[in-house]
Amino acid sequence: MIWDSTDTWIVVIGVLAGISSALLGSYLLLRRMSLMGDAISHAVLPGLAIAFLVTLSRDSVSMFIGAAILGVLTAIVTQILHRNGKVEENASLGVVFTTLFALGLILISLFANKVHLDASCVLYGNIVLSTLDQVSVWGWMVPRAAVVLFIVLLIDIAAIAILFKELRITSFDPAMADTVGFNPWICQYILMSLVAVTAVAAFEVVGSILVVAMIIVPPATAYLLTDRLLVMLVLSVVFGALAAGFGHVAAITVPIWFGFEDTETAGMMAVLAGIFFLLALLGAPRYGILGRLVYRVSLSLRIAREDVLGFLYRAEELRSDQAHSWQAGSIGQAVGISPSLARIALVGLHRAGQIVRHDRSWSLTNQGRNRAASLVRSHRLWETYLAKHFDLPLDHVHRAAMDLEHVTDASMQVALSREVNNPSIDPHGKPMPEAKDQENDPQ
Amino acid sequence: MNSEIQSESILPNQDLPRSRSARDEVPPGREHHPDSPLSIHDMTVAYHRKPVLWDVDYDAPAGKLIGVIGPNGAGKSTLLKAALGLVPKASGKVLFFGQPYRSQRNRVAYVPQRESVDWDFPINALEVVTMGRYGKIGWIKPVSKRHRNVAMEALERVGMSDLAKRQINQLSGGQQQRVFLARALAQEASLYMMDEPLAGVDAATESTIVNVLRDLRDQGATVIVVHHDLQTVSQYFDHVLLLNMRMVASGITSDVFTQENLRKTYGGRLTLLDQAAEALARAGE
Amino acid sequence: MTTDRIIKQTWLFMMMVVMLVAAPLFAGEVEIQENISFVDQLLRTLSLRDYNTRLVLTGTTLLGLASGVMGTYMLLRRRSLIGDALGHATFPGIALAFMIMVAFGGEGKSLPGLLIGAAVTGLLGVGAVVFIRHWTRLKEDAALGIVLSVWFGIGVALMGLVQSMPGADAAGLESFIYGKTASMVQSDAILIAGAAVTVVIVCTLLFKEFAILSFDVDLARTQGWPLVKIDLIMMLLVTLVVVVGLQAVGLILVVALLIIPAVAARFWTQRLYLMIWIAALIGALSGLVGAGITNLFAGLPAGAVIVLTGSSIFLISLIFGSYRGLVVLLTRRVRLNRRVRYQHLLRALWEAGELKQRASQSQDCITLKWLLQQRAWSQRSLQRLLKSAQRKDLLLFDPNKETVRLTKSGEIEASRVVRNHRLWELYLIHYADIAPSHVDRDADSVEHVIGTDLVRELESAIADAGDVLRPPPSPHKLGVQS
The missing domain is CATH 1.10.3470.10 (ABC transporter involved in vitamin B12 uptake, BtuC)
Known part of the structure; x- marks a missing residue:
């Protein structure tokens, strides 16, 4: 891997683009307007072309004004079509942005000699070329794109900092925001103009589709990891920056491993953003697929353990004077789980010191008996409760209680007992175990 | 050695945990009618593991007009949807005329809530009713005259024949509901399951619909109606099923529709059960 | 076909x-x-x-x-x-x-x-x-x-x-x-x-x-x-x-x-x-x-x-579309407004007739001045409305004496309008809790929306509504609506 100042600048520019896009994208995601990012990044094209035609220069300010106007226009026209023309929302967005994009392409080709923009630059951007166009900043030669993106980033941050409260309330509950005096439309249009300006600044560098990737994917990744707005903003910025930075590294290293030359940095940035998303999709603790899978497995393990514990308690209750030998297979059969799951449950209980092994059989320890008594108490209290409130055969209340006992914590048990007047027997006539200690912990 | 305990576990007053997989089987001690138009065995339904219906066990009597009554969120609509397989069941079994739904489809008609479809869809009343025949027509074959006549007759029965060509978004709420009813009639079923057909309709529509339902019953069909208006229950229904997450009571209206049962059904939420259901839902996330 | x-x-x-x-x-x-x-x-x-x-x-x-x-x-x-x-x-x-x-x-x-x-x-x-x-x-x-x-x-x-x-x-x-x-x-x-x-x-x-x-x-x-x-x-x-x-x-x-x-x-x-x-x-x-x-x-x-x-075709469709194009919607609204204005006029004339009948006055002519008090319409718009109604042969308007009289066809039309209006009023009074969102008050005929049975019922709700073709009496007091 050869790394020179060009590579550094590419990473800097990419990171700047990633950060501003991700910041705004978070709000779009929360407003369920992610596709507006896609639409706007296409729809600004005629704005750019017109700005070129009017000023006959690649002047950033006029480009941004053109882009912002088109961005807001897209939002407004989409709304009008949806409200007044009764066109379905996604469809009206689709009509507006494809039309504007087509218009932009035509303008560009009509005035090809005046507009120095070509369609492929719009779609792909050219990050390598953009590092070559340098300007002097206090004596340092800095790529113009980096300066522009930095200023845009500052504008974005400033706008979000100033409007933090307004943006939050209008994103969360536009109707409520309206009633307390925050006009949701103003926030909406400010956001749209920021998106348009950012998209223009970034797509010179990474191309329009990849702006979309930066606007949508890092915030979506962050959204899977947290429920808090501020954390989400920070995380999406981090993911945006990481995707941009590592994207370039990946672009110049990964293909080499497979015997190719390097590839498009912009493409790899989107791919990296996608990989981060995939990782979050699988691994996020609360909303990830693996996390939920692990949780589900551990939940069924816990339920199996508790069922085994309850079973041993009930068996003791029936045959308190006799020794009996319970083995994994027979326990599993009685509880309704497979022998191997029963074995795992037994090992777990044994390790927790709740059961002991005698020869080839298992019995409860005192600690285990307390825990089991609490479970059985929950179970029988639920049966009493359900029998009181519903007209059901007794074998039916048993089943529901089987589910409920596993989520009943100490306070719920107390409330339950109070609700059914602290009975001493359950509807089947079984004794209600005493509430000895309350270490009943559903975790 | 464990056979003693196992044999005891069959006793009805035994609370030994029975196998979880055994939940799908018919529980002992409760006989199900072999050819009840709809028999629900021990059905539990959960959205994201949060139970919406617990262990509903019910046999619909044949040839009756049956009201499903309960407060909002009691799972009335879910009962119909889960029975028809439109939402997944967590456990339990449902038989139609003693058979699985798959083989009895043509004998069952379902009327969803009015909000379940897009009334802006480019289609007219007659075409909506004709859709009720699609199941009988089968793949690819176009709608024949015979089927369209059946649809037209169905529209006539609900007093809508002069609006057959009217666009569905130009119909009033009551008329839309009548179109849905006509669509079910066009299915020529023996069991009709209707989700709030009388919600938000005008008085004329209400009396038309109720008359049609009575006609159906008099012709031997079974009609199950989710209903929200307690005032009219005794007037409309032969049987009722009181529901609030669980079946509170069921039977002949005069026996079951009592103050005591209503209090059980509507009398406040069962907060503890709600809490536990929430906990189950969280556990299942 | x-x-x-x-x-x-x-x-x-x-x-x-x-x-x-x-x-x-x-x-x-x-x-x-x-x-x-x-x-x-x-x-x-x-x-x-x-x-x-x-x-x-x-x-x-x-x-x-x-x-x-x-x-x-x-x-x-x-x-x-x-x-x-x-x-x-x-x-x-x-x-x-x-x-x-x-x-x-x-x-x-x-x-x-x-x-x-x-x-x-x-x-x-x-x-x-x-x-x-x-x-x-x-x-x-x-x-x-x-x-x-x-x-x-x-x-x-x-x-x-x-x-x-x-x-x-x-x-x-x-x-x-x-x-x-x-x-x-x-x-x-x-x-x-x-x-x-x-x-x-x-x-x-x-x-x-x-x-x-x-x-x-x-x-x-x-x-x-x-x-x-x-x-x-x-x-x-x-x-x-x-x-x-x-x-x-x-x-x-x-x-x-x-x-x-x-x-x-x-x-x-x-x-x-x-x-x-x-x-x-x-x-x-x-x-x-x-x-x-x-x-x-x-x-x-x-x-x-x-x-x-x-x-471009989309734009044309949006404006001129025959089903929900903007022009169609707009003309529909204009036409509706015009019809509503006619109905108001006819109803006012009909009710004036009823009042005069009750006071056993001659019911031939209603003055422009009286009409002006009935609704919030300006003199000019009322005159324009009267003239166009005259062209449709609904009434006779004498600009000099400033008096108005319904023609035979105007009477028939007015009686239809008043009947519909009053049935609606009754309907809303009796059934408002059931239906309001579904009531299309501009329906050509009440029957179409609420069904003939209900209309019969409403009509019989008023003791002296013997003749179905005649409008039932108004459920509220007639006169200047303030």
Whole structure:
């Protein structure tokens, strides 16, 4: 891997683009307007072309004004079509942005000699070329794109900092925001103009589709990891920056491993953003697929353990004077789980010191008996409760209680007992175990 | 050695945990009618593991007009949807005329809530009713005259024949509901399951619909109606099923529709059960 | 003629159009030899007799037709933007297919191979959208955005690799993004024709199935239709359109063709088969006119012109559409206002008559002054209203004495208006808790909305409403309404 100042600048520019896009994208995601990012990044094209035609220069300010106007226009026209023309929302967005994009392409080709923009630059951007166009900043030669993106980033941050409260309330509950005096439309249009300006600044560098990737994917990744707005903003910025930075590294290293030359940095940035998303999709603790899978497995393990514990308690209750030998297979059969799951449950209980092994059989320890008594108490209290409130055969209340006992914590048990007047027997006539200690912990 | 305990576990007053997989089987001690138009065995339904219906066990009597009554969120609509397989069941079994739904489809008609479809869809009343025949027509074959006549007759029965060509978004709420009813009639079923057909309709529509339902019953069909208006229950229904997450009571209206049962059904939420259901839902996330 | 026969004929007609439009593809080969010497010149001229021009026109017209048909279903199922994700998701497939074909020593640019690759990753993308929506808490819009941008990113990265593949000529692969309408060859056009024919045939055969899937999924499920299969067939057809469209107009603009004609068609009709037919027509027209314009003015990007043509037709439909175009809505509103004004006038005159009758005055003439007090209307607008009512022979207005009198036909009309009005009032008084949101107070006749039975009931609710043709007395006190 050869790394020179060009590579550094590419990473800097990419990171700047990633950060501003991700910041705004978070709000779009929360407003369920992610596709507006896609639409706007296409729809600004005629704005750019017109700005070129009017000023006959690649002047950033006029480009941004053109882009912002088109961005807001897209939002407004989409709304009008949806409200007044009764066109379905996604469809009206689709009509507006494809039309504007087509218009932009035509303008560009009509005035090809005046507009120095070509369609492929719009779609792909050219990050390598953009590092070559340098300007002097206090004596340092800095790529113009980096300066522009930095200023845009500052504008974005400033706008979000100033409007933090307004943006939050209008994103969360536009109707409520309206009633307390925050006009949701103003926030909406400010956001749209920021998106348009950012998209223009970034797509010179990474191309329009990849702006979309930066606007949508890092915030979506962050959204899977947290429920808090501020954390989400920070995380999406981090993911945006990481995707941009590592994207370039990946672009110049990964293909080499497979015997190719390097590839498009912009493409790899989107791919990296996608990989981060995939990782979050699988691994996020609360909303990830693996996390939920692990949780589900551990939940069924816990339920199996508790069922085994309850079973041993009930068996003791029936045959308190006799020794009996319970083995994994027979326990599993009685509880309704497979022998191997029963074995795992037994090992777990044994390790927790709740059961002991005698020869080839298992019995409860005192600690285990307390825990089991609490479970059985929950179970029988639920049966009493359900029998009181519903007209059901007794074998039916048993089943529901089987589910409920596993989520009943100490306070719920107390409330339950109070609700059914602290009975001493359950509807089947079984004794209600005493509430000895309350270490009943559903975790 | 464990056979003693196992044999005891069959006793009805035994609370030994029975196998979880055994939940799908018919529980002992409760006989199900072999050819009840709809028999629900021990059905539990959960959205994201949060139970919406617990262990509903019910046999619909044949040839009756049956009201499903309960407060909002009691799972009335879910009962119909889960029975028809439109939402997944967590456990339990449902038989139609003693058979699985798959083989009895043509004998069952379902009327969803009015909000379940897009009334802006480019289609007219007659075409909506004709859709009720699609199941009988089968793949690819176009709608024949015979089927369209059946649809037209169905529209006539609900007093809508002069609006057959009217666009569905130009119909009033009551008329839309009548179109849905006509669509079910066009299915020529023996069991009709209707989700709030009388919600938000005008008085004329209400009396038309109720008359049609009575006609159906008099012709031997079974009609199950989710209903929200307690005032009219005794007037409309032969049987009722009181529901609030669980079946509170069921039977002949005069026996079951009592103050005591209503209090059980509507009398406040069962907060503890709600809490536990929430906990189950969280556990299942 | 029954609806079904119309539908059948519509489809047959559409099939014929497809065949007709596609015909030159096969007939043209002869001409190519005739024209071969001056093809170069013809390309730059306006002549549409040129084989290539016709090829292009045929291709784009059929593409527009097919995408109009599929777009209608996508619009009705609220899936308009799925085409966007699908289109972008085809890109990595093209690059990948090229790489695989080159790796196995192939030529790399074999069109079927590339299109199969495009279809595969496109469908994978749609699958990923469904997966993300189902398994995470992200909503549809985010799922679409993630797929379209990440897939496209993969495509860009792969394309970067393709450029540097030894011994591979990747030039021209980019035409899938922007389209290469002008350089369409016969095989491209035949491909599009094949896709169009497939779309039309399948949509004809499965009209019923697609309709029930789009309108009421629950009903379809209770009837036992295999929804997943039907849905898959529909998505395969959409993929087919997108993939063949890539060649013609490029991936971003094929998205437009899937959306715009369908949305435009919605303004013209309220019947499903007509909507499909109109969308197909608009799509075809966009393709034909757009490609035609491009042919006239060299240098324009054909895809963009086709889309802009479609957008213009959309704009026309939005304004002039016969079903819910703005003009129709506006005239309907104006007409409604006018009718309401007439009704107010007639009612005021009728009630004045009733009052005078009660006071046993002569009921011939009502003065303008009295009328002016009845409602918040200005003297001028009232006079204008009176004059136009006189023209309709509803009343006699004497401008000098400023008196008004109903004519015979005016009396009949007024009695109808008053009767309706009072029945409505009664209805709202008795049934307001049930119906208010559904009451269309401007219905021509009360019976139509609330049913004759109820009208009878309402009429008998008033003791002296013996004559149904006469309006019942007003339930409230008449006179100046303040």
